[in-house]
Amino acid sequence: MANVSTRTTLQRTALRLFTEQGYDAVPVTAIAKAAGVSHMTFFRYFPTKESVVTDDLFDPALAAAVAAQPARLSPLRRAVTGLVAAMSAPEAMAKLASDEFAQRVGLAGATPSLRGAIWASSRATEDALSAALAASGAPARDARAAAGAVMGAATAVLLAWASSGAEDDPASALRHGLTSLLEDAS
Missing domain, CATH: 1.10.10.60 (Homeodomain-like)
Known part of the structure; x- marks a missing residue:
């Protein structure tokens, strides 16, 4: 094999x-x-x-999409816009729409030990997003806050999506959840 x-x-x-x-x-x-x-x-x-379920739920390569956002935007706006843009790529859309993705998130949502593992595994992506934001001039504290907010929101949205019976698709749930972070932000 x-x-x-x-x-x-x-x-x-x-x-x-x-x-x-x-x-x-x-x-x-x-x-x-x-x-x-x-x-x-x-x-x-x-x-x-647990890594069978948690690996690659939040790909650290998303940092490239965040880094591609204009540096003139706030760190939070760059992080949200970058993740939403990355999720719109055909490969990401296919992954999010796959039965395997739904099964993995569903298992994580239904298993207490895996919910904690999902939160822990998103830390690598948070670190990558924070580094991408800081590399373009965002203050380290602001970069960390934006990356933490986006990854916290993404993880919470996916776990809620899994426990709600997955009525909508995960890409729509993520897009809505992430963009809601910007509704009152500058």
């Missing part, structure tokens, strides 16, 4: 088992066995069991 297909197989197998049996009831060894690999192979692709 190629690296990408092994990772994909492991993730799909894990998500299926988590959905069928519950996240806490499924050990890594069961995921590996069901995927036809060793448990050590699992750890080559995922550092922890």
